[in-house]
Amino acid sequence: ISPVLIPALFWGIVLYDFFNSELPPGIEQPLKLRIFHSLLITAMVAGKILEKLGICNDLTILRAALNGIPPWRDSKLLIKDLTVDEVPLRIYQPKSPSTGKRRGILYFHGGAGTFGSIRAFERVCRYMAKKCNSVVVSVGYRLSPEHPYPGQYFDCLNATLYFMKSLEEYHVDPGRIIISGDSCGANFATVICQILLNGRDLPKVRAQVLLYPGLQGLDFQLPSYQQNAFVPILPRKMIIYFCFRYLNRKPTVWKDVLRNCHVPESMRQQYKKWVSADLIPDEFKIRGYIPPKPTSYKPEVHEAVKEILGITFSPLLAEDSIICQLPESYIATCEFDVLRDDGLLYKKRLEDNGVQVTWYHCKNGFHGILAFFGYGVFSFLSANKIMESIVNYINSL
Structure with a gap:
């Protein structure tokens, strides 16, 4: 995918979201919420494009985006991974x-x-x-x-x-x-x-x-x-x-x-x-x-x-x-x-x-x-x- 495509896609979705979503009075930090929502939709649309190209499942980008950033190690906790x-x-x-x-x-x-x-x-x-x-x-x-x-x-x-x-x-x-x-x-x-x-x-x-x-x-x-x-x-x-x-x-x-x-x-x-x-x-x-x-x-x-x-x-x-x-x-x-x-x-x-x-x-x-x-x-x-x-x-x- 062209490096230009993702930013263009994002701003296009921001514009689409502005006309197709509502941020009612009282909702917290509406501008921040709109940006996050646009990013999520961008991830979904990008996933659809990549699936059409045969690169990955359409949910792959959304899942990766929502995984977030791993936090630092926590000295107060013992954290253990296992599989059951x-x-x-x-x-x-x-x-x-x-x-x-x-x-x-x-x-x-x-x-x-x-x-x-x-x-x-x-x-x-x-x-x-x-x-x-x-x-x-x-x-x-x-x-x-x-x-x-x-x-x-x-x-x-x-x-x-x-x-x-x-x-x-x-x-x-x-x-x-x-x-x-x-x-x-x-x-x-x-x-x-x-x-x-x-x-x-x-x-x-x-x-x-x-x-x-x-x-x-x-x-x-x-x-x-x-x-x-x-x-x-x-x-x-x-x-x-x-x-x-x-x-x-x-x-x-x-x-x-x-x-x-x-x-x-x-x-x-x-x-x-x-x-x-x-x-x-x-x-x-x-x-x-x-x-x-x-x-x-x-x-x-x-x-x-x-x-x-x-x-x-x-x-x-x-x-x-x-x-x-x-x-x-x-x-x-x-x-x-x-x-x-x-x-x-x-x-x-x-x-x-x-x-x-x-x-x-x-x-x-x-x-x-x-x-x-x-x-x-x-x-x-x-x-x-x-x-x-x-x-x-x-x-x-």
Whole structure:
């Protein structure tokens, strides 16, 4: 590729992004966010070009860009890499002496199941390990499409089972295990917590920590999806696009999925008690919400994406008999995030079933903000506030 092409491509995308995205009043550091968003789109477009040329997979550039810059060595942590059932793990242990056994925190990174890595969230995991005086296990689950869905869940489950059976080795208190994640990683954490309810000979999970989670594929017309449809870093079209990439399907019917044509009427009626704009507090509709016009169910669209209506993809749809058994929970949501209402709806479901929830709402934040945590001038203040809230919560357990 010509050295001139990439800068020209970037500035062309900046111009395109200016006219095709929205930065609502109140969002943090809009200019910085626009630049980062343009860089991500540039990486995606460059990947498509390289794939057409037969050089690499179209996700290669995006994955490399989001890996970030490795941090310096940390003298306060013992960091160990290992592989369990072909799944890379990185374990962070404080070097300082402990008077007793430490907490154990499993962390599943975000990235729509198709990108993201242990390295991308190195700073987040190091920070938690040090500030919470805990053993943190970052799980490098294998990515789609190379490792097809739902393999990511099995990777996360196998990593969790390994850690739970090795607590003595890492000097971890079996009564203080926390399962956490951001974005799709929070989805994995939610599913793993539900699955572990059936684990008879395993320690009981102390808490789940879910950071701007995506938890349902039933309704893409909720208020947060409308309000943040064109907001970086995750506009509404992109979340549908990555759903298709995650499932390794061509996005031929993405517009119909966006209009909820993939949902049978019987299912819509069955789950409206749990997934509905009517359940979203009015304060979150102030920025605008128009009830969508009824759409016709299209069986061919349902067939194309039926997996997103299953409990594995949509743990928000789990029965009350499961939800009521879940551990104490922490949920962080961001105002300028299409997935905001997924978090609000799950918070309500948990509370309605008697599960204690600590909720932190980041009023200036956007989706994926923690990916920039720990990068100095390139970070966002809201990411620091979310991390401070997480640390305070974990230290209270």
